[in-house]
Structures are given as structure tokens and as C-alpha cells.
Amino acid sequence: MGLDDIRYDHIIAATEEFRRLGRDAFLRTYGFGRARSYELVLDGSRYDSKAIAGVAHGYATGDFLKARDFSGGAATVARCLRELGFVVETGEPSPNRAALLARLRKLKVSRGPGSPAPSRHQPLSLLWAIARTADELPRLTSWPTFRDEVGPLLVEFGLRHARATPEYPFWYLQGSGLWEVRGIPSELAEKTPNARTFNELQPKAGFTAETADLLRDPVTRLQAIATICETYLESTERRTLFARIGLSGYTTAGDLLSSSGEEASGTTMEEYGRTTGPAPRREATRSVIVRDEALARKVKELEDNRCQICDTVLRYMNRPYSQAAHIRGLGNPHHGPDELQNLLCLCPNCHVLFDGLEIYVDSDGMVRGTGGGRDPRPLRRDPRHPMDEEHIAYHRTLCTLNARKREVG
Template structure:
């Protein structure tokens, strides 16, 4: 590594050449580049902490920035134990949200019979079957996945949280595995008429891989 004094003396230019910058506009290429950097140079680094420090927090969840945990995504709150009891305080916000195709969500649920493709559970809510349409590659930044049927799974609320939180993934053989535990792998259930794009599953696996690494203690 060059010394800082040498860099200060010569003022080297930083950044990517135009053709490389254009390549990195593709979310799939960008994730591959991040994964390569992590595996080559960042073996002993807490990657989730690094992503948070460098503006890449969206890569710690399959859902992207919009689906970060509440304690990470919410920058306003109070820990004051003396706060008055009663209704929780409110604040006005203005934000841009992604408009999802509700018909696609209904279709994947119908194809899978409202049964979770991971755990085979059928939930009920208000005396009706309840399931969630989960995007394999998230729609929001930085993943920018497509809102289409091959990018959707039908999951229960619990498995949806685990999938977006990168705790479970689907391996190349179609088996659901855990990233951090020793759960027994089992096949992802698929309805014959439900197409699933393997490229989206591979993108999700890549996210899991760069996040499941923990640096050695000490």
C-alpha cells in the first residue's frame, strides 16, 4: 500500500473508467463485483458493519433499503423511560413507494394454493387463507428486481422474513437451506404452472453468501 504522503504529493485520480462504470450500473454485475471484493480482500472484515458504513446497507437484506429492520431503518425515536403513557407519538412523512402489480401477487398465491413453498404451512387470517407474495430479487434499491411471476414466491409471513433477512436460500438443486444453522435441507415446493427464474435465485444466494461470513474472533 502506498503511503498517504505519496498520494498527497502526486494527487492520483480515482474512480472507474467509463466502460467499467457502465458495467456496474447493472445490479447483477455490481453484486458480483462486491462479492469478488469481499472474497479477495475482506475475509477478516465484518461485512454487514462495512456495508452500513459505506452506504451499502441495502445489501444486508434481499428486500433492499426499504425493508431494513425497524431499528436500522428508523432514524427517529426515543429511549426516554419517562415518556408519557398513552398513544404512541406520530410524525408526518413524505416518501416514494414502489407500485407492485397486485394481480401478479394474487396469481402466485392462487398457483400455490396459499401454501408456503418453504414450510408448506397454510395460514388463516380473518377466516380466510393468508400468504404473502415474496420477491426473490427485491424490487427496491440496490437490487432493482423485476415485478414478474418468475421473480415471486408464495411464502408464509415467517418464511418471508427469513428469506428477506438472508437466513434461508434455495440452492442450485432446488433445496431450501439455512445460512447460519444446521437445518436439514428440503425441496422448495413448486406448482407445475409457476415458473421461477433460476437467475433470481442465484442472485439471492450471492447475497446470502456475502453476508453469512463472520470474521475470526480476536
């Protein structure tokens, strides 16, 4: 059931009943639980957003929705409320997410003789498994696949002089509480199985079902990647690592075009790299994200086509020109929502820098350069243009993740 019939006055009526009955009685009366993520904030009070939307639907149509009748979240309830002009905020990270990140910080990693640095076998294995989760692959992987894909990563990105032994993280990651191994008989599991045993029995391993479910959330997944990198892989060149491990999507915030570096086939190269003959063509089928053009026009209208970062107003064909930039990218792996609260109005230059993680918005609303050397300036905010701080924090985490990598290199 949709929420399109709800209007501003219906939300106000629902919040008034909420205050009159009290939270517990209101939720009990209409069959809702407490909000786990999104809360409506009005006049200093906080309301469970999904419950308010369900009751407001009743005021609008006579059909009071219950929790099971519709889905909540950024793309439904939060978007509806924000489009009506209300402020919707996210609550604190769930205890499960906090516990996941705490476990990642406390991996039982070994240290080689004479080396204070922790082994990278478990962190690299976890990043590889997270990449599989982002690609929606099965959470449990066969030993041969793990061995053949993780083994080379341990050689390339492990500590110098460390042996590449994929059988160790395959088995010992169980100590993190985030990982499980299936297919090893109990009598063999009492002592550490070796690679020969794995080759014979062909077990499977991967994240536990609960962990995999948590990591399907893009925000949790990014925080997990950042935690692993800052705790165990500070000196690793991350752009190369992410490209090899299947996480290259985390090196940009959007859909920046990159040069393939490939020569055009079927053409002849002259001096100075010029080609003769027509440019070649090839057939291709693509799946593209359908963006809401009305939202893009809305953010440009609210900001008068003026860049919110550098304050520039460009003109093209005697008309003002600006671009609607998503704060948290819409595509894989970010899966940001196409909503006004996830949009900025930027000039092309600032759009490229923002998507390329060269600039970010700090917690005080100042735009800074990821690598330093840029004078901070405030992000201009029109009161009519709400922006979700969670999206801004997501982009900031991406910038921090990539800045540390580049500084080391």
C-alpha cells in the same frame, strides 16, 4: 410500441418461421442481432427472444417490429413471453463481466513487511466507489472527497498497524485497468505523485466509463462486491463495513423493517420503558415502489396459499393467508423486476427469514440455512409457476456474502 397484442399462437408462428429459415437468415430478414441475455426455450431449441417477439408482433398486428422499435430485457420481452407460458432463460455471463471479475481477483496489492495478508487499501476503495455507482453518483470523484471519505475507512477496516494512505489507491488503482485519474500533467505522472501534489492540483479519479457501465447492472455489481470480499476481505465484519461504506442494502434481500432504536421525542418515559401521552407524529414524504397486486394474487393462487418452503397454510379471518415474496428485491440496490418469475408464495415466518438472508435455495433446489443447523428441504415448485434461476442465484450470492461475514465474527 407495446407487445400487448401478442398471443401464444403468434409466438409459435414466429418460432416455426425461425426454424424454417434458420437463425442467421431469420435475424437478417427482420433486422435483429443475436440475443445477448434472454433466449426463448421451446421443445429443446433456443430462440433469440427479442427477434421472436418482434416477428410475433407482426403476426398479431401486421406491424413487424425491428430491433430499434422496442427494448428487450426482463421487464419487456422476457416478461411478455413468460406471461404467455413460455420458458425464457438467460445466457452465460458476458465476456466483459467475466473480465471485470477476473481483474478484481488480480489487483496488484502490496503486502506489509512480515505480513502475508494483502493490503486492503485498493479493495476498500473499490467498494466505496461501487457504493457510489449504486447510488448513481458521478463516476469520477475529486481528490478531497476521496481523501476525506476513503481515508477513515482505511483506518477503521485496514490491516492492523497499516498506515492509512488514500493517495496510494487513488493513484495505483490505475494498474487494475478499471480505474482512471484525470488532472495530473504527463510530466508529473511519470513518477508517483504524492498527497501534496494531489492537494495542489485537485485531480479526479474513478472507474473507467466501461467499468462504470458494467457496474450499473445489479447482477454484475453484486458479483463484483462478492469477488472483492471473498478475495481480500474474508476476515472483515461485513455488516459494519457495508453500513459504513454505503452498501447496507446488501445485507437484506428485501424491505425488512428495522428498529431505529430512537426514543420517541415529546414523550415522558415511565418505569419499565413505558411512555405517557399520545404517540408523537411527524410529516413525511416517501417514494414507494408500486407493486403489481395482480401478480401477487396470481402466485398465491398458483400455490394455493401454501408456503413453498415450510408447506404451511395459515388462516386469518377465516380465510387462507400468505405473502408474495420477491426473490430479488425490487428496491435499491437490487432493482429486481416485478414479475411472476421473481415471486415466491411464503408464510410470514419464511418471508422474514428469506428477506433476512437466513435461508436460501441452493443450486439443487433445496432450501438451506445460511449459517447451517437447518435440515434442507426442497423448494416446492408448481409446474404452472415458473421461477427465474438467475433471481434465485442472485439471492444465493447475497446469502453467501453475508454468511461468510457472520462466521468470521
